[in-house]
Amino acid sequence: MISQETREIVVNGLWKQNPGIVQLLGLCPLLAISNTVVNSLSLGLATTLVMATASGSVALVRNVIPHEIRIPAFVLIIAALVTVVQLAMNAWMHPLYLVLGVFIPLITTNCIVLARVEAFASKRSTAHSILDATMMGLGLTGVLVLLGGLREAIGKGTLFSGIDLALGPVAKDWVIPLAHDYGGFLIAVLPPGAFIGLGLLIALYNRLRVTPA
Amino acid sequence: MNPALRETLSTALTLLVFAVVGASLLSGTYLLTRPNIERSEQAAKRALLAQTLPPDGFDNDLVHDTLPLPADARLGLKRPGTAYIARLAGQPRAVVLEAVAPDGYSGEIHLLVGILADGRIAGVRVTAHKETPGLGDYIDIGRAGWIRQFDGKSLDDPAADGWKVRKDGGRFDYMAGATITPRAVVAAVRRTLEYFAAHRAKLLAEPDTEETP
Numbered sequence: 001m002i003s004q005e006t007r008e009i010v011v012n013g014l015w016k017q018n019p020g021i022v023q024l025l026g027l028c029p030l031l032a033i034s035n036t037v038v039n040s041l042s043l044g045l046a047t048t049l050v051m052a053t054a055s056g057s058v059a060l061v062r063n064v065i066p067h068e069i070r071i072p073a074f075v076l077i078i079a080a081l082v083t084v085v086q087l088a089m090n091a092w093m094h095p096l097y098l099v100l101g102v103f104i105p106l107i108t109t110n111c112i113v114l115a116r117v118e119a120f121a122s123k124r125s126t127a128h129s130i131l132d133a134t135m136m137g138l139g140l141t142g143v144l145v146l147l148g149g150l151r152e153a154i155g156k157g158t159l160f161s162g163i164d165l166a167l168g169p170v171a172k173d174w175v176i177p178l179a180h181d182y183g184g185f186l187i188a189v190l191p192p193g194a195f196i197g198l199g200l201l202i203a204l205y206n207r208l209r210v211t212p213a
Numbered sequence: 214m215n216p217a218l219r220e221t222l223s224t225a226l227t228l229l230v231f232a233v234v235g236a237s238l239l240s241g242t243y244l245l246t247r248p249n250i251e252r253s254e255q256a257a258k259r260a261l262l263a264q265t266l267p268p269d270g271f272d273n274d275l276v277h278d279t280l281p282l283p284a285d286a287r288l289g290l291k292r293p294g295t296a297y298i299a300r301l302a303g304q305p306r307a308v309v310l311e312a313v314a315p316d317g318y319s320g321e322i323h324l325l326v327g328i329l330a331d332g333r334i335a336g337v338r339v340t341a342h343k344e345t346p347g348l349g350d351y352i353d354i355g356r357a358g359w360i361r362q363f364d365g366k367s368l369d370d371p372a373a374d375g376w377k378v379r380k381d382g383g384r385f386d387y388m389a390g391a392t393i394t395p396r397a398v399v400a401a402v403r404r405t406l407e408y409f410a411a412h413r414a415k416l417l418a419e420p421d422t423e424e425t426p
Contacts, residue, residue, distance in 0.1 A: 065231075066224045073231050080235035084242045091249035094257060186347040 009128060013135025019112045020143030021198075021205050026112035030144055031194040033103050035155065038162045040148030041141065042096055043103055046085055048137025051113050054078045055121035055133035062122050074117045075108075082108045099162065112140060147197050155189035157182030262297055264354070265309050265327030265336035271299035275309065280416065282311060287408040289313035289321075289401055296416055299327075305417040306330055310409065314401035318393045319343040322352065326405045330417055333370075337363040337402055349394035359395070362386060368406050376403040 019025045029047065034040045057077050058065075065073045086104045089097045097104070107113065116136050121129035152159060159176040187193050255276050262275045275297040282294040294311035307329045314322040322342040327335035337360050339352050351357035362385060377383025378395050387395040409416065 064227065066220075066227055069224055069228050073228060076228075076231050076235050080238050083239055087242050087246040087250070091246035091253065094250075094253035098257070184347055189346055 005128070006131065009132045010135050013132060013137075014139045014142065017136075018139040018143060018205075019115075019136050020140045021202055023112070023115070025115055026110045026140055027198075028106060029103050029110060030140070030147065030198065031191060033100065034144050034147040034151060034194055034197075035189045036152045036162055037145055037148045037160050039099060040144035043100055043107075044137070044141025044144040046089065046100075046104060047107050047110060047113070048134060048141055050078065050081050050085055050107050051116060051133035051137040052130050053081050054113055055116055055129040056126055057081070058117045058121040059124065059126040059129035065122075070122060071114075071118070074114060074122075078113050078117065079108045095164075112136065143201065147194065147201060150197050150201075151188045151193050153178055154185050155187075155193060156184055261325065261338060261340065262309050262327075264338050265325050266299050266307055267329075267335055270306055270329075270335065271301055273298075273300040273303075275299060285408060287404040287411075289315045289404070298416070305419070307335055308409070308416045310405055310416075312401055312405040312408075314397040316393075316397045316400075317342060317344055318349050318391065318397075319345065322394070322397060322401070324398070324401060324405070326402055328406065328409050331367075332406070332410065332413075333365055333367045334363045334402070334406070336361075337398075339398070344394045345391065349391040351388050351391070352394055352398050357388075359386065359388070360398075363402055366402075368403075368410060373403075376400070 013019075017023055020027075020030055026047070029043050033043045054074075054077055058074060082105060085107070086097075089100070089104060116129075116133050120132045124132070149159060152161065157177065157179045159178065161175045163174050164172040188197070258276055259274075278298045278300065280296040280298060282288060282290060282296050284290045284293050288294065288310065289312055291313070296311070297309040298305050299307040299309065307327060309325055309327045312324045312326050314324065320343050322344070323340045325338045325340055327337070329335050338354060339360060342350070342352065344350050344352065351359045354360055371384040374382070375384040376399060378385045378387040378392055378399060380387060380392055381396070383399070385395065385399050
């Protein structure tokens with residue numbers, strides 16, 4: 001049996017309060033790294049992992065942190081977890097680490113992580129906090145992947161390019177070319193493409209949610 | 214002890230505990246991942262170096278057989294760099310020099326230039342650049358084969374006035390829309406060859422140990 005509260009957390013994270021497209025938090029990685037599906041998915045999942053562990057840890061210790069120092073304590077926890085993820089990626093997914101580069105440590109400054117910790121995990125039970133952070137993270141990842149797919153398809157005419165960086169040389173042939181001799185459409189891959197793409201996604205979302213009578 | 218002071222102390226101590234726990238988590242992860250990170254960094258470097266040399270042209274470990282390069286203007290190095298010595302059965306056969314083209318369209322272009330003992334180029338690779346995606350980034354082997362046209366070239370082939378892009382009357386191809394980038398790379402490779410010619414004896418010195426009778 002799924003309780004009403006659990007369902008609400010899931011729906012909020014994935015759709016109603018989607019961090020990427022409704023709360024518009026965490027735009028720094030969203031705009032910078034979303035030029036391919038693989039980059040988007042990798043950074044999205046890394047962010048989700050950090051959010052879930054950070055929210056879980058904060059919820060565990062929420063009663064021992066004095067109110068005055070909660071922000072520095074939260075930031076400390078988040079920064080430590082991000083560094084752990086960064087070291088782990090450097091050790092076991094080196095090529096991908098090179099591609100995502102500076103955006104992994106920047107997860108620390110992604111306000112969606114601190115926002116969920118402060119707004120949710122510091123007040124609610126551990127299980128619910130982890131669920132909330134995971135759903136928010138997946139919601140963000142979904143938007144990232146959608147935007148990354150859009151920009152990659154339009155900008156490069158492929159999908160999943162660079163997948164071998166994440167999964168090893170076996171995956172080299174998994175790249176899907178969408179058109180032959182596609183010349184590319186540069187603006188989609190460059191930063192302006194991210195803004196335009198995100199704008200279109202937000203417009204689409206609003207159209208879907210607010211259906212005119 | 215007065216209550217205000219006690220509260221301040223306990224708050225500070227809580228934060229200290231968090232800092233200590235965070236720091237030990239990080240040092241633990243660092244120690245755990247360090248061997249792997251070093252291995253993958255060296256493997257990545259080895260793979261890159263191998264691309265600038267003939268596949269069966271050496272049998273030593275390039276990463277550990279190096280000479281320091283001074284911050285030389287011909288190499289474009291602002292800080293001391295590294296020369297990697299390729300040996301076959303102990304005899305130096307080729308050298309890979311780090312070089313920088315300082316005058317790319319958007320800043321420095323970092324190169325690895327593999328040069329055979331007879332002064333011919335075995336291979337050139339771009340290791341880092343900030344050229345415009347889709348325009349100037351064809352110097353990257355991941356984008357195009359452009360960089361391969363240096364293979365087999367030397368100071369005399371083509372002669373000095375041929376070491377330019379075709380647009381300037383030289384022998385090197387370029388792609389429309391971006392001539393500043395290839396111009397910078399061609400000039401930097403030429404200068405690297407000049408540096409090699411001037412320091413050939415030192416770079417390809419026989420190892421002392423094996424010379425002792």
